[in-house]
Amino acid sequence: MMALKEEYSLDIDEIVHMRKIFKNLDSMRKQRKNCDLIINVEGKQIHANRDILCAASDYFNAMFSHDTTEKENGIVEMQGVSYIALQKCVNFIYTGKLSTCENGCEELLYAAALLQLVDVCDKIQPFLVSTLDCKSFFAIRKIGEKFSLPELTARCDNFAIDNLQSVAGNEHFAELDYEYVSHLLRSSAAIADSKLSIGLKWMNYNPKERDAYLMEMVSLIDMSKISRAYCRQLAESEPLCKRSAEFMTKIVLALTAPEEPVVADREEHSVQEFISSHDSLILFHEDTIRTYILDDKRLKRQEFSSPVRSEVFSTCVFGNDVYAVLWNSTQIYALNTESWKWRQLSDSNRYHDAYLQCVAHDGKIYVGGENQLQRFDIALDEWQTVDLDSTVCNLSSLVVYKNRLYIIGGLIEEFGIRAVSSCFLDLLLWEKELQLCIARHSSSATVFNDRIYVAGGESFFDETIETVALYNFEMYDDRTKTWTELPQMLNPRTDFRLLVVNQKLCAVGCGTGRSCIDVFDPEEGKWSDHPNKLIRDISIAGMATVSFHAGVR
Structure with missing residues (x-):
């Protein structure tokens, strides 16, 4: 008797081998060679091999494990399932490949669940989550409920x-x-x-x-x-x-009822405790939110991740929410400063170009730029176009003062202008106001201590030189109906924000390359450079800088 010899394993790639076999089986199936099963669905036929379907699907395995009519004649009648979805599932069994679109997910999920193709069902759910938006939410939530998918339903709810x-x-x-x-x-x-x-x-x-x-x-x-x-x-x-x-x-x-300030929760180390006792400066970056408590000598910071990705957007504050209007877009988001969660609001019916400005007042947000002015009603979640008549609103500053909306400065052709226009918000009838001391565009304005302050921007000083960023700073006093030039900022600034922080004016951000803060003390009547360098080394996302006092409506 011949002695058994030791056997050695040959170096054959089993994955490549199986892929080759299934590729040949799929090719034969498509040519209807050696197929022993026909699936009739929606008046069409799908040819296949019963052993391969049984190995991949518990549905077919159970069907052909007993003496059934389907086992005897090799024909399966399927009702209530889509031909396209069923064909995709059979193709997946032979090739391991699968594709779908958002509209076909429900039918595909139904077919995969019927055939008990667990891998297919598991892959469809994350795909649906990736397509979740305000329009698809309703259909996707119905799918989650219909097929008892608690994880998908929870993602829809959130x-x-x-x-x-x-x-x-x-x-x-x-x-x-x-x-x-x-x-x-x-x-x-x-x-x-x-x-x-x-x-x-x-x-x-x-x-x-x-x-x-x-x-x-x-x-x-x-x-x-x-x-x-x-x-x-x-x-x-x-x-x-x-x-x-x-x-x-x-x-x-x-x-x-008398209006009272809202007292923040005193939960230790909470975000609300961090900002409740001071005005806070919130800086938005491409993917983070940073809040700063700012005074003359110190600067505390707390940072949060932000799901809103945008290089530049303009912001304003109403209640406990910061509203971000994205440049070069139709989108607007709200950030709640109690939960630090974003929510997307209704898109504008007009495209917002770059260099827009916005201001909030009495439950409405006014957005101006490119000689367009829109009003967003927060409660109704609706946009409305405001007639500007002949008022210029191009690279202009916006403020609300004594229930009037002011449009300050702006650009006509290549030149900054001194024009100031205003309208009562209840009537929206425009009137010309006293002009600025300095012609400017891309400036920033704010209201503080019953006065309007305007700073920075760009302007031509004569027609032979290029436009330059301005140091200039001026104030409008409604009691005397005059504009007065004030001490200049320490740094020229354009496309920035002039904010009220702890009873002082802060110039934050700059189109000229510096991100330091200039601080103006109205009592002393002079500017100073904030001594803390923490804020010098950051990159601010354009005009996305706001100041507010937590809890004050």
């Missing part, structure tokens, strides 16, 4: 909570039930005005059946935080509210 205003702007928002809408309102960090507006919007889709939810929905919202302007608007023009005596009583109480 998205809706963080982007409630934009989700509520979709027509399918009306199809949500009260339990889910109340969950969103209870969980959202949106301001009280927005929450109430969203709840009323949902009810007004079907007021006869939904008005019974009014007071229950109101109980989810802190009525003490509803702005007086929105209270007046509801009392005057919202039929749903006017029909409820109980609601109108709450409105009267809100309008007559």
Whole structure:
């Protein structure tokens, strides 16, 4: 008897071997060679090999493990499933490759779940999450509920909570039930005005059946935080509210209650504690948010990651929210400074070019640039175009002072201008005001101690030289109706922000390459360079710099 000899393993790549075999099997299948199974679906046929389908799918394995009609005649009739989705699943079994589009995900997920292709189901969920936006949210959430996918459903819920205003702007928002809408309102960090507006919007889709939810929905919202302007608007023009005596009583109480500052929670090491006792300077970068407590001698910093990615955007503050209007875009976001969560609001119906400015007042945001002016109603989540008449609003500064919107300076052709125009916000009728001392564009303006301050920008001093950044600083006193030149800034600045921080004026950011802060003390009447160098070495995302006092509406 011949002795057994030792065997040696040959160096053959089994993955390459299996890939070659399945490639040949797939080619034979497509040519309908040696196929022993036909799947009839939606009047079309899919040819395959039953052993291969049984090895890949528990559905087919169970079917052909018993004496069934399908096992006997080799024909499977499938109802309620898409031919395209089923074909994709069979192709995946043979090739390991799969592709889909957003609109085909539900049908593909149904087919994969039916065939018990776990790998396919697991890959579809992250794809759906990656396509989640304010339009796709409704369809994706239905898929999560239909196929009992708790992780996908939770991701949809978190998205809706963080982007409630934009989700509520979709027509399918009306199809949500009260339990889910109340969950969103209870969980959202949106301001009280927005929450109430969203709840009323949902009810007004079907007021006869939904008005019974009014007071229950109101109980989810802190009525003490509803702005007086929105209270007046509801009392005057919202039929749903006017029909409820109980609601109108709450409105009267809100309008007559004394306004008190909101006291921040004293949770140790919380963000709110960090900024509650001082004005805070918030600087936005490409992917981070930095808050600074600023005074003459010290500078504390706390940093947070930011999901909003933009090289430049303009900002303003209303309530506890910072609003960011993106340049070269139609988008606007809100950052809640209690939860530090972003939410996307309704897109503008006009494209925002670069170098725009914005200002918030009485629940509305005014956005100006490229000789366009728009007004965004925070509570209603709606945009409106404001007629400028002949007023120039191009690289101009915007401020609100004594219920008037001021457009200051600007650019005509290549030259800065001294023009100042204003209008009452209730009437939006424009009037010419006293001109600036210095012609300028790309400057910054703010209101402090009942005066308007304007600083920096660019201008020509004569037509033979190039435009230059300005040191110039001036003030408008409404009592004397005059502009007065004040001591110049220490650094020339353009495309920056002039902010009120702890009873002083701070010039932050600069288009001339320096990011240091110049501080103006109105009592001393002079500028100083902030001594702390922490802020010198940062790169600010354009005009995205704001100042506010936490908790003050």
